Every structure is written in structure tokens, then in C-alpha cells.
Amino acid sequence: MKYNRYILGAGMLMAACNNPAPKDEQQEMVHLITLAPGHFHAALVQKSTTPGIDSVVNVYAPEGPELDAHMALIDQYNSRPDNPTHWKEEVYKGADFLEKMTAGKKGSVVVIAGNNHDKTKYIGTAVQAGMNVLADKPMAITTEDFESLKTSFSAAAEKKVLLYDIMTERSEITNILQKELIHQPSVFGELKEGTVDKPTIEIESIHHFYKMVSGKPLRRPAWFFDPSQQGDANVDVNTHLVDLAQWMLFDTTALNYESDIKLTKAEKWRTPLTLAQFSTITGAAAFPDFMKPFVKKDTIVEVAANGTLHYAVKGINVRASALWNFEAPQGGGDSHYAIARGTKANIVIRQGKDENWKPEIYVEPVTADAGFEQALQAAIQQLGGKYPGITLEKQDKRWKIQIPENLKTGHEAHFAEVLQRYMQFLKAGKVPDWEVSNMIAKYYVTTAGQAMAKEK
The missing domain is CATH 3.40.50.720 (NAD(P)-binding Rossmann-like Domain)
Known part of the structure; x- marks a missing residue:
């Protein structure tokens, strides 16, 4: 496809x-x-x-x-x-x-x-x-x-x-290129099964309660902070991350949640917000009654906002983590980190301060293969036929894929x-049969993972 x-x-x-x-x-x-x-x-x-x-x-x-x-x-x-x-x-x-x-x-x-x-x-x-x-x-x-x-x-x-x-997230160009590259054996090598502590696919997404949407500050409803109405991070943002892992690894292969998925462990923890912060986001002068179980000392609410899922898909270990803070660092925004570990190279997306808070994709070789650069150049040239304008920039021991602005379409x-x-x-x-099967598998991972999650 x-x-x-x-x-x-x-x-x-x-x-x-x-x-x-x-x-x-x-x-x-x-x-x-x-x-x-x-x-x-x-x-x-x-x-x-x-x-x-x-x-x-x-x-x-x-x-x-x-x-x-x-x-x-x-x-x-x-x-x-x-x-x-x-x-x-x-x-x-x-x-x-x-x-x-x-x-x-x-x-x-x-x-x-x-x-x-x-x-x-x-x-x-x-x-x-x-x-x-x-x-x-x-x-x-x-x-x-x-x-x-x-x-x-x-x-x-x-x-x-x-x-x-x-x-x-399947429309984000860095995610697309990460997916493409892990299916290039000359560059990526083979998928490692990985372990719980060092999974093959590791994805972390950091979001912020206070943010701008379509050029204006976003006003969130108070129920957004109630896990019984919004769901916490394991069943909310992690839906995207689980979907990305399945899509990157197996493309259009249909997954059976009963035989192909094995949940290992799950964790969850909270983000504290002051009443002033809560009011800034929602416009509410006080915490609503349904948030009272999460309120400490009348001025702090502990939001069930963070979670990590550890699981395997057809034996390939994955870790998906979603976190929420009140607001982004100065000049920053939501961020995404994803690493796919192969026998020849790791394909990594970073979106931190060094990237000016914009997602960038890197190829980081794990072996000293003399022919690696030539293989990578050939792979990027081939992919350039589908994604015109992408090029390589050598950075010390890694390569950054330069992506033209017209391919960076943005979340909205x-x-x-x-x-x-x-x-x-x-x-x-x-809807294609594989999409249906994999939606069911995805929601099994998130909901069953949340049911087994332990509070940190």
C-alpha cells in the first residue's frame, strides 16, 4: 500500500x-x-x-x-x-x-x-x-x-x-520514513525480538494540557481530567503509539489479538495540577465533584495522565509510553521519541530542544560495516521516488534525513x-480486513493493559 x-x-x-x-x-x-x-x-x-x-x-x-x-x-x-x-x-x-x-x-x-x-x-x-x-x-x-x-x-x-x-500519526512523514526504513534489510538488518527492558520498538509521546489549537489557547472541558470519562494515558494517547508499532512492524498483516499479542506489564502514574492551572485550562473556578477523589489539600489535583505498556506482537517486544505535563518548555510543544532497533542500525525519531521541537529522523548504525553508507544512500535514493526531496546529512556517527517542507504537513x-x-x-x-483485525488488537492492548496497570 x-x-x-x-x-x-x-x-x-x-x-x-x-x-x-x-x-x-x-x-x-x-x-x-x-x-x-x-x-x-x-x-x-x-x-x-x-x-x-x-x-x-x-x-x-x-x-x-x-x-x-x-x-x-x-x-x-x-x-x-x-x-x-x-x-x-x-x-x-x-x-x-x-x-x-x-x-x-x-x-x-x-x-x-x-x-x-x-x-x-x-x-x-x-x-x-x-x-x-x-x-x-x-x-x-x-x-x-x-x-x-x-x-x-x-x-x-x-x-x-x-x-x-x-x-x-500514520500521516506524519517521520513515522512514514521510519516504517519504510525498518523494511530495508540493507540498512536496518533484521528485527531483534528485544526484551522488556530493551524492546525492539520503543515509543514515547509527551503532551501538554495547556496548548494552542488553530492559533488560539485550547479550552478543555473539566471531564477531560477524569479517567472514567476521558480514560488515562494507557487507553488514550497510547492508542496512537500501539497503532504505530503494529503498522510499522507488520503493515497490512492482520493480527489476532488472542494469539499474536502478549501483555507483559503496565504502569501508570499521575501529573499534579494546581487549582490555578486547572482553572486556566478549563475556566472552572473550583474542582468539580467528580474530581474530588483525586484532589489533595484542596489545591492540587492528581491527574491520571501517564502510562506505559510493555507487550509483544508476534514475539517482538514493544514499549509505549504517554506522558502529560501542564505546559511545554519555553518555545517547545508536544514531543515524540521513537526508536526501532535493528541488527545493522537503529532508526530514531527525536523531537526535543536540539530539533527545535520539530520531529526529525536519524539513522544510527550499530555495526562498523564499510558498505553501510553506500547501502543507506541507495535506500534514500530509492525512497526519494516516493517522497521527493529527501536527502541525507552526515552527523558524526549518524545520518539525519533531511525532509522538504512540503512533506511536513503538520498534525492539524x-x-x-x-x-x-x-x-x-x-x-x-x-474497511480492509487487516485494518479491522488490527483495530481490535490495538484496543485489546490498551484496555487489557490498563486493567493490569500498577500505580507508580
Whole structure:
């Protein structure tokens, strides 16, 4: 499968025409429904105009600040001076929003991004109603959710509708190149099985509660900090990391969670926030009652925000870690570290101060092979046919892959690329079987791992 088409298609999506489709194409248009948008990812799906998607979007949600924040982002996209969108949001507000959505079916794809406590139920309800679903991660945060999600996948196959989650990290160019290089034996060598202490694939993602989205400070709902509503890091951010590990290692090979996955251990720990910090992020003057079990001395809340999963996929050891701090270092942002260990070289992504907080990818040989540089140059030249403009820069004992700016599309643009992928699935009439199997395997790792996690 040629993953570079998602990268190369991003510019086309961002500059797409805003004119309505001709009448003879109206039947082919995809009509979006947004269900209970409580996370800004629901709006990022609409940050760009995507060919084939109707400009009218039906929104079903309860009244409140979360819906208001969602509509404000859509208004921001519609009114920006450069490449404005032209969405027309038709909103139903009421406590019976879920029933109204399934009864009306005023759309062909339901986008779900919000409170994770009810997300698995929303997914199941939409699928049972015969509606396609594109859901933000995570689609499950408990082992009970996992069992419900499996039922929804079976129902989706029976009703011939699509159920898929939004995996933006597969569209990040450094992740794509890391995946490509570990399948270049002349450069990477062979996969090591690794150990729990030194796994073959090790990924760490650091996020921040206070951040900017679409140029403005992000206001998070108070429930975001409640693990029963948001889920903690092992079932939230680690969803992306587990997905990346599976995708990098096995590409389109279908995984069986019962026979191919072995969980070893899991850990979790907390991030303290002062009341002032909590108020800055949420706008709340006090900690809500549902956060009281995590409040210490009335002024500190300990957020269940960090976690590590240790597991093996077909015998290959993986460690996935997600951490949250209040805010990034001066001039910094979210960061990502990933290492794939091979018998000839390690392929490493770093995103720290030395990289100006931008992800960069390095090739670090582990053997003194005289022909290594020649093999690496040949591999980069070959990959340059798929990713034009990439080059090598020698840095002491390692090589940095220089990536042209047009391939660095950015996190927010990745949502349009996921939507493009989903549109291809809609055209084909199904999500590939391997994607379904590997989504089930992924959510088994996160939910079963969280169930076994010990507090540090």
C-alpha cells in the first residue's frame, strides 16, 4: 500500500475547490453528521474542504459550552481570510440528541469525538442504525468497552457499514520514513525480538494540557481530567503509539489479538495540577465533584495522565509510553521519541530542544560495516521516488534525513488526510480486513493493559 499518497494529497485537500458539486453528482456526495462534539478533533475533521463531502453538516448534541466551542471553531474556519471553508451547520440541541440522530439519519458518516465514557455506546448505536462511523481515538477505554466494540465491528460487517478510527500519526512523514526504513534489510538488518527492558520498538509521546489549537489557547472541558470519562494515558494517547508499532512492524498483516499479542506489564502514574492551572485550562473556578477523589489539600489535583505498556506482537517486544505535563518548555510543544532497533542500525525519531521541537529522523548504525553508507544512500535514493526531496546529512556517527517542507504537513492537516483515506474506504464499500483485525488488537492492548496497570 502506498502511504505516500496521503502526504502528497494533503496540499490538494487544503486547496480544494469550495464550489458545490453538479446536480448529477449530488447522490455521490458524503454527508457528515457530528455527534456530541466534546473534543476539538471533531472540528479538525472540517478544517479543510474535502472534495466529495457536502458542505451541509448535521450536528446533534446537548446544549452547553462544548457545542459552543465546536461551533466557534467551525465559524473560525469559515471566516478565515485564506482558503476559508463554507460549512453550513444544521444543529439539533437537546437531551434526546442520540435518538434524533438515529431517527433522522440526515447523513452518511457519523463523526464522533468527545467524552469517552459514552463513546463506545454512541458507536454501537450508530452502527446498529446502519450508519457509517468515523471515530476519534480512543474507541474504548475499559475492558467492557472492548467487548462492546468487538460487537460493533461484527454488526458493521453484517450491516455493510464502515467503522474506523482517526489515526493521524500514520500521516506524519517521520513515522512514514521510519516504517519504510525498518523494511530495508540493507540498512536496518533484521528485527531483534528485544526484551522488556530493551524492546525492539520503543515509543514515547509527551503532551501538554495547556496548548494552542488553530492559533488560539485550547479550552478543555473539566471531564477531560477524569479517567472514567476521558480514560488515562494507557487507553488514550497510547492508542496512537500501539497503532504505530503494529503498522510499522507488520503493515497490512492482520493480527489476532488472542494469539499474536502478549501483555507483559503496565504502569501508570499521575501529573499534579494546581487549582490555578486547572482553572486556566478549563475556566472552572473550583474542582468539580467528580474530581474530588483525586484532589489533595484542596489545591492540587492528581491527574491520571501517564502510562506505559510493555507487550509483544508476534514475539517482538514493544514499549509505549504517554506522558502529560501542564505546559511545554519555553518555545517547545508536544514531543515524540521513537526508536526501532535493528541488527545493522537503529532508526530514531527525536523531537526535543536540539530539533527545535520539530520531529526529525536519524539513522544510527550499530555495526562498523564499510558498505553501510553506500547501502543507506541507495535506500534514500530509492525512497526519494516516493517522497521527493529527501536527502541525507552526515552527523558524526549518524545520518539525519533531511525532509522538504512540503512533506511536513503538520498534525492539524493530518485530519484531512485521514478523511481522504476514509473516503477511499467508502468508495470501496469496506474497511480492509487487516485494518479491522488490527483495530481490535490495538484496543485489546490498551484496555487489557490498563486493567493490569500498577500505580507508580
